[in-house]
Amino acid sequence: MLNFVPCSPMRNYLKGLNENQYLAATHMNGPLMIVAGAGSGKTKVLTTRIAHLMAEGVDAFNILALTFTNKAAAEMKERIEHMLGNNEARNLYIGTFHSVFARILRGEAHRLGYPNSFTIYDTDDSRTVIKQVLKEMQLDDKHYKPNTVHSRISQAKNALVGPLEYAQDYYIQQEDMRANKPALAKIYKAYCDRCFKNGAMDFDDLLLKMYELLNTFPEVLHKYQKKFKYILIDEYQDTNPVQYQITKLLAAMYENICVVGDDAQSIYSFRGATIENILQFQKDYDDVQVIKLEQNYRSTRNIISVANSVIQKNIGQIPKQLWTENNDGEKIKLVRTLTDNDEAKFVSNTIQEERLRNHFNNKDFAILYRTNAQSRAFEENLRRMGIPYRIYGGLSFYQRKEIKDFIAYLRVTVNPADEVALERIINYPVRGIGKTTIEKLQTQASNNKTTVWEILQRAGEFGFRAGTLDAINNFVVMIKYFQSLLEDKSAYDVAMQIGKHTNLVKELFSDKTQEGLQRYENIQELLNSIKEWVDTQQDLSQIDEEGTVLEEVDTEIAKNATSLAAYLQQITLLTDADEKDKDGTGDMVKLMTIHAAKGLEFPVVFVGGVEESIFPSGLSINTREELEEERRLFYVAVTRAKQKLWLSYANTRYRFGNIINNEPSRFISEMPDEFIDRSYAGGNSSNFAGNAFERMNRSGFGGYNNATQAEKRYGPPPKKNVLPTQAPKANKIVEHRPSADFVPSDTSTLQEGHKVEHAKFGFGTVQKMEGAAHNRIATVMFENNGEKKIMLNYAKLRIIG
DNA sequence: TAAATGACTTTTTTT
DNA sequence: AAGTCATTTA
Numbered sequence: 001m002l003n004f005v006p007c008s009p010m011r012n013y014l015k016g017l018n019e020n021q022y023l024a025a026t027h028m029n030g031p032l033m034i035v036a037g038a039g040s041g042k043t044k045v046l047t048t049r050i051a052h053l054m055a056e057g058v059d060a061f062n063i064l065a066l067t068f069t070n071k072a073a074a075e076m077k078e079r080i081e082h083m084l085g086n087n088e089a090r091n092l093y094i095g096t097f098h099s100v101f102a103r104i105l106r107g108e109a110h111r112l113g114y115p116n117s118f119t120i121y122d123t124d125d126s127r128t129v130i131k132q133v134l135k136e137m138q139l140d141d142k143h144y145k146p147n148t149v150h151s152r153i154s155q156a157k158n159a160l161v162g163p164l165e166y167a168q169d170y171y172i173q174q175e176d177m178r179a180n181k182p183a184l185a186k187i188y189k190a191y192c193d194r195c196f197k198n199g200a201m202d203f204d205d206l207l208l209k210m211y212e213l214l215n216t217f218p219e220v221l222h223k224y225q226k227k228f229k230y231i232l233i234d235e236y237q238d239t240n241p242v243q244y245q246i247t248k249l250l251a252a253m254y255e256n257i258c259v260v261g262d263d264a265q266s267i268y269s270f271r272g273a274t275i276e277n278i279l280q281f282q283k284d285y286d287d288v289q290v291i292k293l294e295q296n297y298r299s300t301r302n303i304i305s306v307a308n309s310v311i312q313k314n315i316g317q318i319p320k321q322l323w324t325e326n327n328d329g330e331k332i333k334l335v336r337t338l339t340d341n342d343e344a345k346f347v348s349n350t351i352q353e354e355r356l357r358n359h360f361n362n363k364d365f366a367i368l369y370r371t372n373a374q375s376r377a378f379e380e381n382l383r384r385m386g387i388p389y390r391i392y393g394g395l396s397f398y399q400r401k402e403i404k405d406f407i408a409y410l411r412v413t414v415n416p417a418d419e420v421a422l423e424r425i426i427n428y429p430v431r432g433i434g435k436t437t438i439e440k441l442q443t444q445a446s447n448n449k450t451t452v453w454e455i456l457q458r459a460g461e462f463g464f465r466a467g468t469l470d471a472i473n474n475f476v477v478m479i480k481y482f483q484s485l486l487e488d489k490s491a492y493d494v495a496m497q498i499g500k501h502t503n504l505v506k507e508l509f510s511d512k513t514q515e516g517l518q519r520y521e522n523i524q525e526l527l528n529s530i531k532e533w534v535d536t537q538q539d540l541s542q543i544d545e546e547g548t549v550l551e552e553v554d555t556e557i558a559k560n561a562t563s564l565a566a567y568l569q570q571i572t573l574l575t576d577a578d579e580k581d582k583d584g585t586g587d588m589v590k591l592m593t594i595h596a597a598k599g600l601e602f603p604v605v606f607v608g609g610v611e612e613s614i615f616p617s618g619l620s621i622n623t624r625e626e627l628e629e630e631r632r633l634f635y636v637a638v639t640r641a642k643q644k645l646w647l648s649y650a651n652t653r654y655r656f657g658n659i660i661n662n663e664p665s666r667f668i669s670e671m672p673d674e675f676i677d678r679s680y681a682g683g684n685s686s687n688f689a690g691n692a693f694e695r696m697n698r699s700g701f702g703g704y705n706n707a708t709q710a711e712k713r714y715g716p717p718p719k720k721n722v723l724p725t726q727a728p729k730a731n732k733i734v735e736h737r738p739s740a741d742f743v744p745s746d747t748s749t750l751q752e753g754h755k756v757e758h759a760k761f762g763f764g765t766v767q768k769m770e771g772a773a774h775n776r777i778a779t780v781m782f783e784n785n786g787e788k789k790i791m792l793n794y795a796k797l798r799i800i801g
Numbered sequence: 802t803a804a805a806t807g808a809c810t811t812t813t814t815t816t
Numbered sequence: 817a818a819g820t821c822a823t824t825t826a
Contacts, residue, residue: 068816098816122816147811203816270814371813376817393815434802573816595814617813633814656811657817806824811817 013048013083017041024258024291025049028056031251031285032258033236033278037322038307038639039298039601042260046232047076049258050092051083053230060091062229064250067096068238068268070574072599076234093228097243098203099573101210105201106569108213108220117565119200119411119418120572124399126150126191126202128420133190136446139183153188157204158240158272160211163189197451199417207242214249218748218776218792225253226746235599236261236281240272248284253744255285255796263318264311267595267633269625278318286760294322298601298642300329302675306645307638310670314628331677332638332645334668340609340653344377347606347648348385351589354604354644362388366590366602368637370615374608375591382589392592398571402508402519403526407571409498410491413482414565416453423452429507432471437464478502491567492534495527530567537561594637605641610649611662634667646680745799747792750778759796761785 017025021041024034025048036042050063067073073095081089093100102120109116121129130146130153156166166172167185176184195202201209214221231251233239236259239247251257263275282288296304304324311317337343351365367378372394382389397403405428411421427433444462445452455462459472478501485494499505508520538561590602609615616630638645649664744759754766756778764782771777776792790797 070816096816206816268815271816373812430803432802436802593814614813619813629814654817802826804824804826806822808820808822810820 013051017045017048018295020291020293020295021045021048024293025052027258027289027291028053029256031255031281031288033281033288033290034258034260034293035278035290035318035320036260036262036293037296037320038262038265038635039296039304040293041297042234042262042293043072043076043079043599045293046234046258046260047079047083050076050232051080054080054084054088058230060088061093062227063092063232064100064228064230065092065094065232065234066100066243066247067094067234069599070096070099072234073099096573097246098206099570101206101246102569102573104224105206105209105213106566109201109209111217111220112209112213113196114201114209115199115415115417117199117414119198119415119421120206120569121195121200121202121420122399122572123150123203124404125200125420128423129194129198130187130191132419132442133187133194137183137186137190139187144181144183144187149184149187152184153191154204155272156188157208158242160208160241160245163192194419197417198419199415200420204242207240207246211242211246211249214246221249222253222746222748224250229254229256231257233257233259235265237263237266237275237278238268238271238273239277240268240274241277242272244277244280253796257285264314264320264632265598265636267598267629267636269629292320294320296322296324296326299324299639300326300643302329302331303638303641303645306332306671306675307635309672309675310631310638310667311635313670314631330644331675332647332671333677333680335646335648335680336664337648337650338652340374340377340650341381343608343648343650343653344381347378347608347646348381348387350606350646351382351387351604352385360604362587362589364603365606366592366597366600366604366640367606367608368592368594368597368640369608370594370617370633371609372593374614378591378608387589388587389589389591390586392590393596396574397522397525398574400519400522402522406495406499406504406523406526407568409482409502409504410495410564410568412479413486413494413498414568416479416483417451419452425502426475429503431475432467433475437468437472440464486564490534490562491564492527492531492562494564495530499523499527533567534562537566594633594640597640598636601640601642603642604644604646605637606646606648607637608648609653610647610665610668611653612665613660613662615665615667631667631670634665744796747776747778747797747799750776750792750797750799755800756780757798757800758782758788758790761788763800764788 014022014025021044024032024045027049034042034045036045046065050065053063054060065073065076067076077089077092077094080092081087095103105114105118106116109118127146127150130149131141134141134144134146134149156162156172161169161172163185166188173182173185176182195205214224228250231247233247238261247257259278259281261278263278266273266275282290299307301324304322304326308322335343335346337346347367351362354360354365355362369375369378375391375394379389379391398407405425408421408424411418412425416422423438426438440462441452441455444455448455456472456476459469459476464472481501482494482498485497489497505520505523508516508523510516594607607615612618615634616627620626620630647668649662649668652659652661654660750756750766750769752766752769755763756766757763758780761780761782762784764780764785766778767781767787768779769776770779778790778792778797779787780790780797781787
């Protein structure tokens, strides 16, 4: 049988790519930066690239792909599986930064003094810890709002500023003094200590501790540097300094790092993300190959034109020349309504109408908004019209009270040091351990420098009343029983036992109110999902045993594949959006925030609440940077739409139970008229409703008849936004050195006198070694390049002898 | 100690 | 509007 390798079905996927996409997907070695415009097929390129690497013989174990949402990761994995037609993709490390690092830390956390079965604290848990800390320090939580304190701490962590550095940094201290919050440094320290004592990491710790791990233990760093020969990062513009440092460390050995980003879509600076990382990337490595993807395949010309005109108001961008071959499509429709409810009604009606008239399905529509609170009105109206919908984000399943309660039991069982979980359940269901007792327990714990759990076990020593002591002992016995199950039972079995013995399920079952019933069902659903998870894990570990060689970490995990600890580890990182559509494929209208919509596309998009103080948010109009980020967010919203786009705003809406009036968003006036259909902007109101700007601009009602007058207000009119329909010249490919076959050695054993080869400088001899284990620097005399100092963390050295 | 009442805050955006 | 938190009442 003839078998042409180049024609093997595995490589068919390369056929549909344009020139630049092809270059990006097949570029094998060296640092690669893909600057991708919206809708330019970057996901396609990323997945193709991974499939191609594997087709070229790279082992799945050696590929690490990092994304920002579980959804993006799952989608990528699925696509690759589909492309390759086998289950090789299973062994890829694809996931969010948080989930991948959590997985690695699960095998390494003990080195940092955490239990390997550490708990992950979500934002709520973090806040609870902060409240506890504030209470102990006797600080006023009105002044030190847990919310604000947490975001300050989070910012510090994301910028790699530890408690010590925070306390010592002059400028930070000045800032805190000015805000009249001098205790922040101490709170930060106490918060970290408390989390550590609880055996818990918060979301930011998953990144920070990963960095500390790599930076402190050279052997760990080398292990993962060697493992991850190819690293891919999606949405690179959203990385923050910790993420940047980690990936820099990991990629230092092979430099096969590929980042994909669009500076125009950077919308996470509140999380510490900085576009600097994109600019820095080109300076960090020699021979960075930059490929631009500038053809938009997604949207109509009108949509892209509007998006481009608006984003041009931002200064300081990476120059890109977007173009498209797509049709003009319909103009963008501007809708004004009287109230937020009318807005929602209009959207529901339009969905109904479009579906009938233009044969769309429910799933072709997305309703996007700036804040989660806006979803309610849409929800009510869709329900009223019997249109099936699904809300992504908002309160996730795992954040519901009854679910959190149940999970708290699971958490205490696995990690009784977890005080947040312990406090949650110690008297739920009521068992006679009241507030006073709990406070006493906590005081004793801090007096004795130990955990509450420890005190509970030795409760007899602390003079509790007989009844209370009984209750405490019963509780301890119960938890210990649960812990005894961990040995040999799966997560599901343990959870079932917990449900039975705590009367949690029974209690909810006897609650016959509507909400009680719902809660009962939620608990059932949780148990079902645990069962489902256990079954899948079992399947996975079985297949793994059939011959595939597993790395150390994975064997560890495979062993406890179905353990409760493993289950808990992943659950905190799940968001609502990750739940698969259980009801078949689900022909439903999708509702989500614009942030959550990034990376997605929909045939028809409605953007609601395009009003001043909502979009841009009233909290983000104080500096140019903030406003530009809101504008990028607007750009993201607009570019989600493939065919049709509606932008709506209401004259009045409810906020905290009060009626407020907002002006139309400034972004509306930034859109060139030629792409806009304002005929809906009359809405329900009379022709004279709306503000002056609105009235003057309404079509057929005058508008500016004096160009200079308009120019005075807006500056010169936007340049005619004519998109090119042809591709600019394709990128040139630069050869990367180190050459493909240069493999650096493990430099942990490097000593004076060693002969080495450097990827770029050639051959040389080690003159001197200095620095601590994790920060070793070699001074090397090169034959042709003179003396160089080389940091071994980033070494591209091969030991010759 | 537990339930009931009333004052008070909250909303950017996410892992 | 709805949830949280503290104070009162049983």
